[in-house]
Amino acid sequence: MKYVDxxxxxxxxAELVEAIRRINAPRARLMEVCGTHxxxxxxxxxxxxxxxxxxxxxGPGCPVCVTxxxxxxxxxxxxxxxxxxxTTFGDMMRxxxxxxxxxxxxxxxxxxxxxxxxxxxxxxxxxHPDRQVVFFGVGFETTAPAVAMSVLEARGxxxxxxxxxxxxxxxxxxxxxxxAAPDLAVDGFICPGHVSxxxxxxxxxxxxxxxxxxxxxxxxxxxxxLQSVRMLLAQVAAGRSEVEIEYGRAVTPxxxxxxxxxxxxxxxxxxxxxxxxxxxxxxxxxxxAAHADMDAxxxxxxEPPPAVEPAGCRCGEVLRGVIQPEECGxxxxxxxxxxxxxxxxxxxxxxxxxxxRYRRTESAK
Amino acid sequence: MSEDLHAPSGxxxxxxxxxxxxxxGAGGQLMAELIDRLFVAGFDNPVLRRREDSGVIEIAGSRxxxxxxxxxxxxxxxxxxxxxxxAACGTVNDLAAAGAQPAAMAASFILEEGLEQALLxxxxxxxxxxxxxxxxxxxxxxxxVVPKGAADTLxxxxxxxxxxxxxxxxxxxxxRPGDAVLINGGIGxxxxxxxxxxxxxxxxxxxxxxxxxLNRLVGALVEAGCDLHCMRDPTRGGVSAALNEIAxxxxxxxxxxxxSLPVAPAVQTACELLGLDxxxxxxxxxxxxxxxxQRAERALAAMRGAPYGAASTVIGRVLDxxxxxxxxxxxxxxxxxxxxxxxxxxxRIC
Numbered sequence: 001m002k003y004v005d006x007x008x009x010x011x012x013x014a015e016l017v018e019a020i021r022r023i024n025a026p027r028a029r030l031m032e033v034c035g036t037h038x039x040x041x042x043x044x045x046x047x048x049x050x051x052x053x054x055x056x057x058x059g060p061g062c063p064v065c066v067t068x069x070x071x072x073x074x075x076x077x078x079x080x081x082x083x084x085x086x087t088t089f090g091d092m093m094r095x096x097x098x099x100x101x102x103x104x105x106x107x108x109x110x111x112x113x114x115x116x117x118x119x120x121x122x123x124x125x126x127x128h129p130d131r132q133v134v135f136f137g138v139g140f141e142t143t144a145p146a147v148a149m150s151v152l153e154a155r156g157x158x159x160x161x162x163x164x165x166x167x168x169x170x171x172x173x174x175x176x177x178x179x180a181a182p183d184l185a186v187d188g189f190i191c192p193g194h195v196s197x198x199x200x201x202x203x204x205x206x207x208x209x210x211x212x213x214x215x216x217x218x219x220x221x222x223x224x225x226l227q228s229v230r231m232l233l234a235q236v237a238a239g240r241s242e243v244e245i246e247y248g249r250a251v252t253p254x255x256x257x258x259x260x261x262x263x264x265x266x267x268x269x270x271x272x273x274x275x276x277x278x279x280x281x282x283x284x285x286x287x288x289a290a291h292a293d294m295d296a297x298x299x300x301x302x303e304p305p306p307a308v309e310p311a312g313c314r315c316g317e318v319l320r321g322v323i324q325p326e327e328c329g330x331x332x333x334x335x336x337x338x339x340x341x342x343x344x345x346x347x348x349x350x351x352x353x354x355x356x357r358y359r360r361t362e363s364a365k
Numbered sequence: 366m367s368e369d370l371h372a373p374s375g376x377x378x379x380x381x382x383x384x385x386x387x388x389x390g391a392g393g394q395l396m397a398e399l400i401d402r403l404f405v406a407g408f409d410n411p412v413l414r415r416r417e418d419s420g421v422i423e424i425a426g427s428r429x430x431x432x433x434x435x436x437x438x439x440x441x442x443x444x445x446x447x448x449x450x451x452a453a454c455g456t457v458n459d460l461a462a463a464g465a466q467p468a469a470m471a472a473s474f475i476l477e478e479g480l481e482q483a484l485l486x487x488x489x490x491x492x493x494x495x496x497x498x499x500x501x502x503x504x505x506x507x508x509x510v511v512p513k514g515a516a517d518t519l520x521x522x523x524x525x526x527x528x529x530x531x532x533x534x535x536x537x538x539x540x541r542p543g544d545a546v547l548i549n550g551g552i553g554x555x556x557x558x559x560x561x562x563x564x565x566x567x568x569x570x571x572x573x574x575x576x577x578x579l580n581r582l583v584g585a586l587v588e589a590g591c592d593l594h595c596m597r598d599p600t601r602g603g604v605s606a607a608l609n610e611i612a613x614x615x616x617x618x619x620x621x622x623x624x625s626l627p628v629a630p631a632v633q634t635a636c637e638l639l640g641l642d643x644x645x646x647x648x649x650x651x652x653x654x655x656x657x658x659q660r661a662e663r664a665l666a667a668m669r670g671a672p673y674g675a676a677s678t679v680i681g682r683v684l685d686x687x688x689x690x691x692x693x694x695x696x697x698x699x700x701x702x703x704x705x706x707x708x709x710x711x712x713r714i715c
Binding site for chain 2: 008013048103106107116
């Protein structure tokens with residue numbers, strides 16, 4: 001893992017911190033829109049290293065966290081249907097829906113299985129032709145291609161007992177909603193590396209051009225994150241607003257058109273509901289007409305009761321970057337990774353979980 | 366409705382109510398609470414209250430360490446071992462963590478109807494081989510067969526007894542500020558091997574379980590007269606869970622240095638890909654050793670000369686406080702908390 005060590009090199013970090021301190025710009029509010037960034041920032045204490053120069057704020061970048069309560073409730077109901085094997089990525093298991101969690105539903109006998117990729121779910125469907133295998137399609141532009149592939153693969157092999165509940169989300173429309181929101185003042189976006197491998201840098205241009213907010217696409221190691229902060233602060237100091245790529249070893253302006261084509265073959269862009277952001281136009285992926293028969297929403301007659309948001313939970317504001325996790329009254333008291341009230345405390349990439357796990361102070365312990 | 370569901374409660378084991386989840390068995394926070402609130406409270410006695418891997422009792426002037434363990438691993442055979450080897454090593458290591466040399470073992474088998482006899486024979490042979498290596502005999506056992514589906518292939522429950530030498534006083538509550546924290550090699554290898562061996566994940570990584578009996582390593586430490594304070598074999602929940610228990614029970618802070626943590630590149634890669642922290646991943650052939658700083662060099666020499674000890678190293682130190690905290694000094698400067706896992710390790714999205 002040489003490439004990782006290089007980007008965690010203490011000397012390189014110290015030099016970058018020094019360079020950031022020398023930039024002549026007012027303290028900036030910078031939002032990262034990727035859970036992996038959130039986790040890396042918390043793990044390495046990067047906020048603390050540069051707190052005089054920048055306030056790093058977590059945005060809606062954790063796929064588990066932004067999944068709407070109603071979508072979790074739907075999937076839980078489907079998982080309880082007889083003959084169904086409900087498959088999901090692991091970090092969805094403990095997220096509380098309105099009335100239960102997948103982990104608890106499994107303990108009560110629901111056919112819930114953790115898989116590492118949607119291809120594993122197709123394999124399960126192949127091995128259990130008498131069962132209905134449904135995959136919880138959660139994630140951003142990064143995960144959507146693999147899910148679309150799984151649909152094409154299942155169709156190609158005649159695996160008809162496989163379906164997907166698509167709750168996929170798209171990042172640029174969320175940024176659009178964020179920059180338009182009246183309660184958020186952001187001086188720059190640390191844009192997600194993995195997502196940008198797929199979509200490239202162009203979809204962020206409108207943020208820089210129309211809204212005057214600089215963007216830097218960043219990798220996930222400490223050196224990446226600090227380098228992107230340095231680039232953002234340099235833009236702020238110079239009064240520029242452009243889209244720049246720090247994560248050049250993986251991201252190109254064009255992205256990966258092949259992956260996007262696969263997504264486009266199966267899904268179409270629709271309005272979607274986000275935890276925290278509410279209904280965001282053109283921000284989700286749903287099955288297109290050609291593949292509608294693989295759409296779990298059509299295949300199962302599931303009607304969960306109206307979603308209930310837990311009282312006092314401020315995940316929505318945390319996800320919009322309006323408050324820091326500690327400002328929520330439940331943080332570290334009623335809401336901990338052990339007994340999460342809100343989604344942001346569950347996933348390892350959630351802003352609250354990352355803050356609690358790595359950086360909580362004595363008072364919150 | 367949500368008011369009730371999310372209401373704070375002093376005595377619940379999981380959100381949404383009182384049923385057992387897989388996470389209650391994962392060696393993390395939920396399991397610790399279940400053990401404390403149900404088992405320690407229910408069977409309450411001074412030996413159990415010490416919450417050690419072995420209970421140490423006095424019989425006829427000797428101190429006897431007694432331990433029991435159940436093994437339910439999937440898959441039954443994995444790179445670096447199988448459930449039989451695991452059963453022998455796990456039992457021996459729980460005794461070793463009390464400073465005891467194993468005297469005898471018991472092994473009970475719960476077999477699922479339809480189990481291949483050849484597989485069972487393999488498991489018995491590797492249990493025997495590992496027990497032989499540790500110099501311990503399986504002197505009694507039990508066999509049950511349950512209908513298909515009532516058990517997953519086979520489960521093994523063991524017990525072990527051993528003698529604690531007179532000069533040894535090891536306890537999870539004995540860590541003191543100024544102590545050093547040692548480990549005998551790479552972290553997270555067993556858990557990473559199991560995760561890679563499970564169906565569906567092929568990371569093309571060559572990771573074998575570290576499963577090994579550590580009684581000779583501990584014997585060398587005891588003989589060297591190292592003034593051992595605590596030992597723990599960091600199994601489920603990994604180094605993080607074991608050190609959190611020690612920090613809590615001893616009322617001290619334990620600090621590790623990221624740069625001195627031994628993690629094999631393949632384990633690091635697997636953990637990066639799955640979004641897991643090697644510190645929370647299980648080991649089956651590792652011993653955490655806590656003793657006074659001035660004895661660290663002598664202990665390292667003894668460990669490095671013993672089987673499975675060649676890669677022994679100092680990974681951290683015990684500080685005054687904050688009590689109950691385990692922290693990591695990262696390579697790039699800032700310090701972060703090493704939290705104990707809540708439940709099962711859950712691979713993340715993307």
